[in-house]
Amino acid sequence: MTMSSQAYSLPAPRKRLPRIRLGVLLVLPALTAITLLYALPLMRSLVTAFRDGSGAWTTEHVVRAFSLYGRDMLFSMGVVSASLALIAVMSIAIAGYLTLGATPWAVRVLRWLYRWPLFIPFVVTGQIARSFLATNGMMNNVLVETGLMASSSAQSFLDWRGLVLTFAWKQIPFVTLLLAGAMAAVERSHIEAARNAGASRLRCLFEIVLPQAAPTLWVGLILSMVAMLSVLSVPMMLIAGNPTMMTSMMAHRITYYGDYGIANALGLFSYALTAVTAWFYLRLTLRREAGA
Structure with missing residues (x-):
């Protein structure tokens, strides 16, 4: 068998997936989540801000x-x-x-x-701040107890x-x-x-x-x-x-x-x-x- 016949008998190499397509597949889940959870609601809110109840454009x-x-x-x-x-x-x-x-x-x-x-x-931060910064909250109580502030000034x-x-x-x-x-x-x-x-x-x-x-x-x-x-x-x-x-x-x-x-x-x-x-x-x- 000649070298040329051996070369023709070898299986053809498989085509590799282009890098661009592979990159798109990798980022597709993230792009889908961003589109559904952020982009579409954003576009809908922008449209709703400039449309009245009948669907006409308005400011x-x-x-x-x-x-x-x-x-x-x-x-x-x-x-x-x-x-x-x-x-x-x-x-x-x-x-x-x-x-x-x-x-x-x-x-x-x-x-x-x-x-x-x-x-x-x-x-939780809001609840902590509400308890800490109120008139009778922790901050004022500490200042009064340490003598740094009069109770009437709270x-x-x-x-x-x-x-x-x-x-x-x-x-x-x-x-x-x-x-x-x-x-x-x-x-x-x-x-x-x-x-x-x-x-x-x-x-x-x-x-x-x-x-x-x-x-x-x-x-x-x-x-x-x-x-x-x-x-x-x-x-x-x-x-x-x-x-x-x-x-x-x-x-x-x-x-x-x-x-x-x-x-x-x-x-x-x-x-x-x-x-x-x-x-x-x-x-x-x-x-x-x-x-x-």
Whole structure:
């Protein structure tokens, strides 16, 4: 038998599945879940916000949402902004000490302690804050018993202050975890060189470590903002009157009036606020990459 006949008798190799098709199959379950659970409800809410009961396109829902709940929108923006500022300050302080701290036992205790709120759901967080920040709550009782405050001066923090403290307490560990990981990835040689040149730890934090970890901080703050704008249990537990967070007003319109149009119009404002923040972050990231 000749070599040519042997070559023709060999079985043809099987065609391998293209990498593109294999990649699509791998991500198909995740894409399906995102489409069914997030994309389709989002599109439906956007359409409902601009349609009336007869199915005609209208802006009445958006106009009424701003006229009825404009104060609640401003209140939500103020609470979220104050919470993000407090989260950023505390996360930078904790992550900076975990990275640059000179006392090993304090670093270990802080690393073990700051993560606790990560495992507490928002509904439990709201109940804890309600018991802790009330007029006769644990915080005021401790201050009165220790003599730091007179009993007649005790006041309730179940208002915007309580919301800011509760949101910050819940989200600080999440942002700190991300930021501490980014700070730990910074080259230690940069820090050691600055320290050898006489720079203090605080200066190393703000001039060397934090600029390199800033993108991760932005990601954590954006995700925290989305969480605060979407949570319902905390504002309903801490604030009984008006103004309040938009999520409470959305639930109120649906529960008592069955008005999905105005509720979705309020949700549209939350979408827009989140989208603007994400656009700002992406613009900063692209500008930084272009200048690198």
